[in-house]
Amino acid sequence: MVETIQLNASKKTVTGRILAKEIISPNGYFLLRKGMALSKWHLEILLNHDIREIEVEKLSSPDLVDQFRTFPGEKEEVMRLYADNVAEVKRLFEAAVTRETPSVQDFMKPFTGLLHKVLTRTNIFLELYHIKGHDEYTYRHSINVGLLAATISKMLGQTDEEVLELGKAGFFHDIGKMQLSKYLLNKEGKLTEREYEEIKKHPVYGKELLERIDGVSYTIVQGALLHHERLDGSGYPFGLRGGETPFFAQILAVADIYDAISSDRVYREKFSPFRALEELVNEVYKNKLNGQIVFPFVQHVINGYMNCRVLLESGEEGTIVHLPIEEITRPLIAVGEGYLDLRKNRSLKIKDVQLDQQNPVEI
Ligand SMILES: [Fe+2]
Incomplete structure (x- = not known):
């Protein structure tokens, strides 16, 4: 779906929108190619060439771009909510393996407030990347995958009910890890084959644990059981192929992998944000993940980094x-009055990326 937008000097109208048609200047020069995400720099080029309207891809929701931007004043509030969540989730997850199993409502109390904030206010993909440290990984990862899965579901135009279900399924997807030893979860070195076989049991442990909790849905249970399945049949526990894995579990797989590769872990530091996105795209080429989920997701994260x-x-x-x-790791960068094209200058490497020109958030 395509729409025509009038260009004025407002960056907001243009930034992040995807060009639906290539742009040729009035005197015949090729200016911008179809499919690229626009920035304020492109707006200047267009206005300089006296171009007053362009065709762009229609947004799946009218204000999607705005929703996925961070509002600086609210960032701290979201991050505070996030920190409170980590502590509460730890308490609940630990209780899940005792006889005092909490209900789904107990679990959801801290999480839904954060989920609602994230779905309406922030570009969580960027914020999550900029949270540093590897302590409490399992709990952070549960929250992150819940937030990411719900956001991807929303981005794909699913119903509010499906979005909430994906959020919950993401939140619970790794709860089976509570049955594994702390030693195994926090091991710094390479896992032995036997240890890896033990880790691979967590989807089944998760399913069994969730079935004992009051009020869990089919999506939550199946999400925990199937989030490690891969399209080429290389996943576990069943080695399902392609569409044998339900679409919601395929979304969970994308959210899970993205958060895992963009987080600090005990055994390594996280990948750069662009490298993490490139890894995700590679998983599509290897027929592990669904491109219908990964490509729109990656494009939106990219837009947030403009x-x-x-x-x-x-x-x-x-x-x-x-x-x-x-080639996400090789952006075009404005430096002073000029530009550096990292695709042409192959020796240049990115060291750090900053959001809103502020320092990364520490929790
Ligand atoms: Fe998992």
Whole structure:
């Protein structure tokens, strides 16, 4: 679906929108290609060439781009809610393996407030990446996957009910890990084959544990059981192929992998945000993950990074003006009066990316 938008000097109208048709200047020069995400820099180019209207892809929801942007004043509130959640989730998850199993409502009390905030106010993909540290990983990961899965569901145009279900399923997906030893979960070195076989039991443990909790839905139970299945049949516990895994479990797999590769872990530091996105795209090419879920997700995360500040390993600083989806780790960067194209300057590497020109959030 395509819509025509009038260009004025407002960056808000244009930033993040996807061009539906290539742009040729009035004197015949090729300016911008179809499918690229627009930035304020592109707006300047268009206005300089006297172009007053363009065709862009229609948003699946009218204000989606705005919803996925972070409002600086509210970021702290969301992060505070997040920190409170980690402590509460730890308490509930630990109780889940005792006789005092909490109900779904108990579990959901702290989480739904945060979920609602995230779904309406922030670009969680960016915020989550910028939370540092690996302590309490299992609890953070449960919250993150819940928030990410719900956000992806919303992005794909699913109903409010499905969005909430995906949030809950993401939140509970790894609860089976509570049955594993702390030693195994926090081990820094390489796992032995036997240890890995034990880890692979957590989806089944999760299903069994969830079936004992009052009020759990089919999606929650099956989500825990099937989130490690892969389209090529290489996943576990059943080695299901393609559509044998329900779509909601395929969304959980994307959210799970994205959070795992963009988080600090005991055994390694997280990948750079762009490397994490590239890894996700590679999983589609390897026929592990569904491109219908991954590509729209990656495009939205990319849009959120437009105009962010980056620091290069060479010490230079600049602003991201274009992130090519075909090579996400090699953006075009505005530096001073000029531009650096990392696809052409292959030796240049990104050291750090900053949101809103603020420091990463520590919790
Ligand atoms: Fe898992």
